Each structure stands twice: as structure tokens, then as C-alpha cells.
Amino acid sequence: MMTMNYKMIKIKTISNQDSSYGELSFFEGEKDIPFAIKRVYFIYETQKGMHRGFHAHKQNWQLLFCPYGKIDIILDSGSERETVSLDDPSKGLLLHPGLWREMIWRQDSSVLCVVASEYYNPKEYICNYRDYLRYLHEKKQVDGLESCAGEGP
Ligand code: T46
Numbered sequence: 001m002m003t004m005n006y007k008m009i010k011i012k013t014i015s016n017q018d019s020s021y022g023e024l025s026f027f028e029g030e031k032d033i034p035f036a037i038k039r040v041y042f043i044y045e046t047q048k049g050m051h052r053g054f055h056a057h058k059q060n061w062q063l064l065f066c067p068y069g070k071i072d073i074i075l076d077s078g079s080e081r082e083t084v085s086l087d088d089p090s091k092g093l094l095l096h097p098g099l100w101r102e103m104i105w106r107q108d109s110s111v112l113c114v115v116a117s118e119y120y121n122p123k124e125y126i127c128n129y130r131d132y133l134r135y136l137h138e139k140k141q142v143d144g145l146e147s148c149a150g151e152g153p
Helices: 129-148
Strands: 006-010 012-014 024-026 039-043 051-057 062-068 071-076 081-086 091-095 100-105 111-116
Touching (some): 051 129, 081 091
Antiparallel strands (some): 012 024, 062 091, 071 081, 071 100
16 A cells, blocks of 8 residues: 655745734745646635545645645545644645545635646546555556566576
């Protein structure tokens, strides 16, 4: 089975002594995150209790962050399940391809922002959990064969 391939990153934030001036956070593709950004999308006008996701990506790397509100991201590697809370604009969740994810909105109007390494391609989604487990199984076999390639008798 696959490992929990994700990392929390701290998004750089410039604070001001004058709190009425707000905060500014930023990150840069290929510097703060390990991919060039091809796509940005965001989910808003949301309601507490909303569920989305229920899929994995075969190729797509993503950074998820929540500039407003609170969203729980449930990650599943086929053998383990973990929940990460995005409850601070400076928290970034870097997801490697291959992890099953589900999102639960914990507060009305919470905003989920995502930057992705790939253009939108529905063919690289796995949208059914049984298919996901089958994909992991086949991938393990292929990876096993590749790691043996070149080994002499
Ligand atoms: C993910 C989570 C965090 C597009 O046409 N282009 C796009 O770039 C995206 C992301 C979606 N769409 C269309 C496809 C569907 O007809 O928008 C509709 C809703 O997408 P989806 O059901 O995939 O939304 P979520 O919230 O379940 O998942 C999205 C991303 O698709 C996914 O990559 O990791 O957010």
C-alpha cells in the first residue's frame, strides 16, 4: 500500500503592526512548493457540513489552503486514514499524487483554494474507492517489477 504522502507547509506571511492593514501571505511555484503551477481553483459560497472530494489523482500534485474558515481534509492511503485541519490561512497542505481525499466544511463560507501541477483532466481522477484500491495494488506490482529491472540472475 502507499504511504501517507503529504506535507504541511507554512505559507509565508507578512504581518503589520497596524492590524487594520491586514495580512499578506504568499508562496511561489517551484520555490516554496515542488512544482510549477498550471492551474488555480477555489471553492466558496459554502455551508458547514458540506462534503466534497472522494477521489484520488494519478498525476496531479496540489497545494490546498484555506484563507477563510475551517475545512477538514481526510486523507486515505488505502491502509491508513488521517485528518488534517485547514484552520489558518498560513497552513498549506501539499498532496502528492495517489492519495484519496475527502473534504468536510466545518464552518459556513469557508474557502478552499488549490494550486495544481496539471491542467484539468478528468481521466487522471480515480473516483471510486474500490478502483482506488485496485489502482494501488496494480501500481505496487508495477513498482515492484521496475525495482527488479536490471538485477542480474
Ligand atoms: C481536488 C479537490 C480538493 C473543472 O472543470 N475544472 C477544474 O479545474 C476543476 C477542479 C473542476 N472542474 C469541474 C469538474 C466538475 O464538473 O467542476 C466540477 C466540480 O469538480 P469536482 O467534483 O472534482 O470538485 P471536488 O470539490 O470534489 O474536487 C476538487 C478537485 O476536482 C480535486 O482535484 O483535489 O477539489
